[in-house]
Amino acid sequence: MATLAHPETPAAARVTPTYAEITRDIVATLGKPGRTWYVVFGLVLAVLGWGIFALLYQIRFGLGVAGYSPPVMWGVYITTFVFWVGIAHCGTLVSAVLYLFRSAWRTAVYRTAEVMTVFAVLTAGLFPLIHVGRIWYAYWLIPYPNQRQLWVNFKSPLLWDVFAVTTYLTVSTLFLIVGMIPDVAAARDKMTGWRKKLYELVAIGWRGTDQQWRHYLRAYLYLAALATPLVLSVHSVVSWDFAMSIVPGWHTTIFAPYFVAGAIYSGLAMVITLIVPLRKAFKVERYIHEDHIENLAKLVLLTGMIIGYAYAMEYFIAWYSGNPYERAAFYNRAFGEYWWATWTMIICNAFLPILLWFRKVRRSIPAMFVLSLFINLGMWFERFVIIVVSLSYEYEPYAHGHYTPSWVDWSILAGSFGWFFMWFLLFAKNFPMVSIAEVKEIIPMPRRERAHA
């Protein structure tokens, strides 16, 4: 059983907190936001606002204002869609899978991961809409009875997406809320005013009785079990958007596992990116520290290796298959006009993680923070390379083309971060970002000193 006090860290810094302290410290994070919070929040809103303007502009004049240039019919939007769906993955992994594996260290970080998941899916879900030509008819993708007697095409991977993403959103949201019940109850008892009302609502009358705990833990377990397969399924489905087509560079059986690994990889990186500043800002270093970062780092290393392997395999199979189109496509990736994108992705995702073999790096929070940023970048470029570069160099040589995003693409991409962080910041100020109840679970029972010699 992991404890919060790590043998290596100086004892001074590692006085085991009492239950009271934990509640106090963590509920303290819900206190009145400071100036910095408002500044950051304002910045985030500004970025979001700009993104929204770009979107409206695009809807008014048509998709042409984005950088699309045939044959590249999908660009930054789908890239960003896959990026955010990927981010979303780690949440379920950390909270559900690790929960089932009983790895206790998750307690400190899983709330952040889950929150990130929900809001990442929320963000990702926007992009399929943003990218369609007639957003005002996007609802036609939903099967509903109509006088026109028209139906949707269940053969189309895009439709599978619709279901995958919505399912994932529902389940992860549920999981988040259920996980929060005891904490919110704890907060509820400290709060006053409208927030008290809010918490009362979310806490659905939690009193922490023994019976409630029993049912609660069961429910949580089952939800975890239910959520776990989604970790695999959702991103597999997303990967089939590509694998099911005949585009050289897309039409690959390796895609599902490759995408899932990539998703978790990017998700973990994002968790690190988020909690490092978080623990400082909320002064919860006591609860989130090197150990957790290191554990995350180990997972990053694992998935990073899988990614590296997948990259190698893609190229190998392209060559081994003897399929001239595949060969051409992959040669073009590495040495074509988009070589820089490809190499960015390979270096960030396959080479940099090698540093994680060193314990020093794993336990250095600044290093991990920087590394996580690189991985996020690399993973965005991975999707960019898969989508844009493959499309730009397909079967018909006459129709080869090249694509450069326009200011609209970039604005909407930035806007998506604005959107994500808006929710994240609002949540962080209104709900405990570290699970009070579960942290309490893993500290040694408070007992009288020297109970027995």
Next chain:
Amino acid sequence: MRFRWAMSASARLARVAAAVAGALLLFLVFRPGGAPRAQQPRLTGFTAPTITDTAALPGPRQPIFYRHDVHAGQYQMDCRYCHFAAEASQHPGLPTLSTCMGCHLLAGAQIAEVQKVREAYNNRQPVEWIKVHNLPQFVQFPHMLHVKANIACQDCHGPIETMPQVYQFASLKMGWCLDCHEQRKASTDCTVCHY
């Protein structure tokens, strides 16, 4: 009858010619024993009511109170006498004013509405009818094939021959089209109507 003086000889000639042609056509249309076709109004012995309150009538108010119930119902004129292109073209065709004058040169001179028609004709000022039956956009509707398939005008346009003022009878929406196509085993392939 003052305007007669204003008319040039040629115009007078044209009117007479039109009158003769009209009379001839009328005879052809109503020739005895002519087997009734789908496009022929169904009722016999119908007399159009006298309308006092036109405001109460359904459908848009037209610049001239032209009464289908009188023409198609009471006098049982074949729809295709005025909508001459319905058998040949995707568009039914709109009667030219000279078609009206074919009869009204002589007939119904005392009726106020007919006066309007004559004036319009003499001032060479086309009447701007209000379009009643509006198809949704992006669809092709070949009238001729539906006539060919012996679909009665009334199936889509309703009991026109009893309408003092025409109103849109059917929704003309896609679902409505499909119902009929399915009943009659007509193709429901998209590119039959959408191209």
Next chain:
Amino acid sequence: MSETSGRSGPRGDELKPRLSESGAPGAGVGADEGQLSRRRFLKVLGAAGGGTVALAGCAGGEPERLIPYLLPPEDQIPGIATWYASTCRECPAGCGLHVKVREGRAIKLEGNPDHPVNAGKLCARGHAALQGLYNPDRVRGPMARAADGTFQAIAWDDAIARVAERLGAGQGPAVWFVTGAESGTFDRLVDEWLAALGSTGRVVNEPFGYEALRHASREVFGVEGIPSFDLGSARYIISFGADFLETWLSPLALTRGFVQSHGYRDGQMGKFVHVEPRLSLTGMNADEWVSPVPGTEGLLALAMAHVVMTERLAPQAPDVARLRPLLEQHAPGAVAARCGVPAETIERLAREFAAAPSVALPGGVGTHHEQAHGTAAAALVLNYVAGNVGRTVHVAEGAAGAGSAARGGYGRLVQLVEAMRGGQVSVLFVHGANPAYASPAALGFTAALERVPFKVSFSRFLDETAQWADLILPDHDPLEQWNDVEVSPGVRGLQQPVMQPVFDTRQTGDVLIGVAQRLGGRVAARFTAATYKDYLRDTWRGVQRDVGAAGEFEAFWTQSLQRGGVWTAPRTPPRATLAATVARLSVVPWEAPADRLTLIAYPSAVLHDGRGANRPWLQELPDPVTKITWGTWVELHPETAAEFGIAEGDVVELTSETGSITAPAYLYEGVRPGVVAVPTGQGHSAFGRYAQGRGANVYSLLPAAATAFGGAAHYVAVGMRPSGEHVRLPKTEGTPRQLGRRIARATTLAAMRGEAHEEEHAAHGAAPVPEHIEDVLHEWEDAQRREWENRGNYAGEHPRWGMVIDLSRCTGCSACVTACHSENNIPTVGPELVKRGREMSWLRIERYFEGGGEHPFETRVVPMLCQHCGNAPCEPVCPVFAAYHTPDGLNGQVYNRCVGTRYCSNNCPYKVRYFNWFDYQAPEDPRTFAFPEPLHLLLNPDVTMRSKGVMEKCTFCVQRIRGAQHQARLEDRPLRDGEILTACQQTCPADAIVFGDLRSPDSRAAQLAADPRGYHVLEELNTKPGVVYLTKVRNVAEA
């Protein structure tokens, strides 16, 4: 135009629904379009007609109005097209037209099938005539220059009065009149009119006047006129720079002859050798390209003649002796070095040439250097020596007055300019010509204009010449006017107005007559006819006598109008013999100074001499050779480019003695090193929104002096330097090489005859599909078909629409592309979007290069359109069934169901799906609006306009398919094979495209598809396309 007033005028419900469909699914747009159409109509059609009008869109609440006719228009039923025969006036070839008119609007041009010149075909320029008619930049009425230099609209009577007043002063000799190449009644009228005024100042200005050829024909045969060449009955064609598939003489007639001779048919085909330092579209179709030193084609021709004569390869007419001294000097050995062509090649060519019924084509405008008449003469001599004259070459007096040297030719224009400078021109009329643009800048035409006190232009557009006029009396568009053309002796085409004039224009013929009548006295007496139409009819009374047609003139007249003219079997002229002058013949090759490059200003296949530049369809039509749109470029051999350190897209400055231009470079192995080639047609300083300020005008480099043969030199020595600037060329092509993907396949005649093995095999190492896989595929296929067949609409028998494209006939001329634009309401998007690859053309001609370097340089073309796959990758990925498979085997695309995910396009290996990135048909956004009023009047009411965010693509002209099916249904009969012609097939000058039902064994398409040459593009993808290509066959010795 009372004749047309009856028949024109749209009837109610037609135009509007289509136009408001042209709006986005929302309503507002429909409203605006409606407004446009309304205003236009009431103008266009006058009281006789009327149109339905959307006073507001459907959602606008306001009802739509239906406006009936007053009088029933004869010969028009709403919704059913009326066809009128006329004649195309886009170039002097004079092709016959059938004009499709719906509700009083001409909406499509097609060739007249009975016409001897084009036999039902039409080129890209011909189709674009429609955009001349509806051009938004037309002069909308008579205008006079006011004191402040601006143009003010005036009334026609006033205009005519002004002209008459000017002419009243009896200044006959000082009156000059410039026309384009006119060869009919109008030509006669102008001459008579000038004569009546006592003027001799007639100038015929046709930039592509073939003066060299006329001169040569005069020198060699002593015959005034242009010889005619019968390619059809030749088996061996050698062209000395004649671009006969593009602009030369009569491209469509020559194309027909060419495919007849050169198209592969069961083991037989002719051979075509092209001799020119630049590989034109015509050259691209050659089996062998001989690239001599520029200007030495003539020497090569004489050397061939030498071989033919000395080796007695052909029976020789006695007068050939006259040539002996000349030919003696031109033994292959002697000229080989000069030409840069090895002597044995010359000998081989000569032997091949003499062996088969052959024809040698004297050079076109692209070979006009100072001594080009020598080249032309040499080619004629070669023909004569080989005994072709009278067989494949017919020398006859030209059609009346077709620009004979006395009044035509560039030389005549030079005289005019001198007269203007000398102040001897007091009144200048310009009709159907634009000399201020299409003449060397050094000639100073524009400057000279200022010396002319009164300039009258009849131009339909405010072009470079018209903008200096004092009075603009806009002529009718050729589709609005009465006229006739005498294409060649015995072939007379008629033009009749097919609709009410779009604007307040007036036929120039009527104006001239009007002026004459106003002048009164002697002048008026010359003209008995009240209108130009009567004048024309008078001419045709004469024509009736000529052709010896019996009966009433009225009958003859109507019949001629219906046929589009009269043509009698051409009288075969007496076999020409050599003239005495031939002895003096000398061939002086062109010499460029050592340190300079040779610039060839070649005629643009698309924009012609620049008259096409204001037609968006033509601007956006990729040049058949370079695939560049909307601009000028400089063609360089990669070696030359390397010398100067120039890459594609680098802007270079070309400087001749008389001027300089800058344009981006295009690297092309089809030009000889040391040669740079620039097309004509761009660089307009006026001429409307589509032409103005685009590219560079190559005329500004050319020397002003008229050549010995009275033409303008199109060769000039230039210096070149990179300007350091770099631009992205607006070209529609990605990679110019096939990467061994066998998209455009070719084989050799030898291989087809089984004499040699086909060299070309699957270039990439893809392993052949094993048997058992094949079986699996077929099982799966059958299963799929069975599943289809017992499902609703798919049950029972259906046709399988398909197309066969014969690559050994397709020349790459791109007429089909423009025809497709015209038929299917395809918007043009402009250069910026083309750079982004967003052109909308449903049909593109892919051009691939082969070989090059030390291997022979070869080009291939393949028309690429939706393949209508039986197993289409685009269909399963569409989430809403907007892309789906119709029972009759089309890949349906339901525009109004499309949400715009664009997955279908990603999954289409042929990349033939096009997305509406903007609302090209919505006026609100002028940046992308493709149909500014009144251009929108040419939209085809049978084809839905696509709104923004929607995917579109080739539909195999489904509207034509449905139309024919409807007609068959009405007539209770089955569809006939060949009843449905797609727009591309209908217009293909080479008859390379055949559409039909692949499932019915006896359809022409099905039979052709069974040809052993047949193949599917990318068939390894198992998409089962409905388009079958027939491998190109090249008549070369070895593969």
